[in-house]
Amino acid sequence: MWRMPFFCYAVGQHVDFRKGIFLMNVEEAIRTRRSIGKVKDEPVPRELVERIIEAAVWAPNHFHTEPWNFMVMTGEGRRNLGRAYAEIAGENKKEETAEEREERLRRAEQNAFRSPVVIAAVCKPSDAPRVVRAEELAAVHAAVQNLLLTAHANGLGAIWRTGDAAYHPATARALKLEPGDEVVGFIFVGYPDMEAPQRSRSPGSAKTVWLEG
Numbered sequence: 001m002w003r004m005p006f007f008c009y010a011v012g013q014h015v016d017f018r019k020g021i022f023l024m025n026v027e028e029a030i031r032t033r034r035s036i037g038k039v040k041d042e043p044v045p046r047e048l049v050e051r052i053i054e055a056a057v058w059a060p061n062h063f064h065t066e067p068w069n070f071m072v073m074t075g076e077g078r079r080n081l082g083r084a085y086a087e088i089a090g091e092n093k094k095e096e097t098a099e100e101r102e103e104r105l106r107r108a109e110q111n112a113f114r115s116p117v118v119i120a121a122v123c124k125p126s127d128a129p130r131v132v133r134a135e136e137l138a139a140v141h142a143a144v145q146n147l148l149l150t151a152h153a154n155g156l157g158a159i160w161r162t163g164d165a166a167y168h169p170a171t172a173r174a175l176k177l178e179p180g181d182e183v184v185g186f187i188f189v190g191y192p193d194m195e196a197p198q199r200s201r202s203p204g205s206a207k208t209v210w211l212e213g
């Protein structure tokens with residue numbers, strides 16, 4: 001089946017024949033994107049994954065350091081992450097039988113298999129003298145938002161997850177991260193298998209102070 005949206009010069013818009021509609025504009029994508037935690041066990045075409053990563057790398061970044069790195073995990077490629085989840089869960093001591101513990105760790109491992117594609121977004125901060133580490137992380141956060149919005153505009157569901165695993169040495173080992181690398185999130189991606197949840201936000205005006213002359 002034709003899945004890939006393409007740019008139609010006749011209408012100056014992206015067209016998605018699968019959905020039969022034009023891709024949404026950026027404001028609509030921002031407002032309608034929701035975290036989609038339940039997705040189908042259906043593969044996502046590689047070109048679509050590449051497309052959302054191409055969008056991610058257009059994020060702003062100070063001193064042009066491009067501090068992002070993406071690890072795309074599919075199929076058994078998710079296993080090492082799952083093992084790290086299980087190892088981390090294993091550190092939680094609970095009152096439980098050996099069987100209960102085994103089941104809990106099995107479920108923790110399965111958490112890496114909640115979507116057909118899991119993308120680890122990793123910050124590799126530059127060590128150039130003027131670079132501020134917080135800004136390197138900020139750039140990767142912006143890249144993740146680009147990725148989420150582009151996934152949404154292309155009919156994918158995605159959720160940015162962190163939890164203990166993002167910051168745990170077991171994950172760093174599992175993903176063979178280098179010293180200084182920092183996981184900013186795992187983006188779970190697939191075709192949605194749930195309605196987008198209703199969410200609300202305080203209006204921007206409630207979070208804004210105008211300083212005027």
Ligand SMILES: Cc1cc2nc3c(=O)[nH]c(=O)nc-3n(C[C@H](O)[C@H](O)[C@H](O)COP(=O)(O)O)c2cc1C
Nearest residue numbers: 033034035036037159160161162163184185197199
């Ligand atoms: C840095 C970061 C980490 C997050 N980690 C998790 C997570 O571990 N688990 C989860 O269910 N959602 C996680 N989320 C998603 C938020 O829960 C979600 O964005 C929030 O509920 C608002 O919903 P919305 O994205 O649909 O607007 C994370 C979001 C951010 C920005």
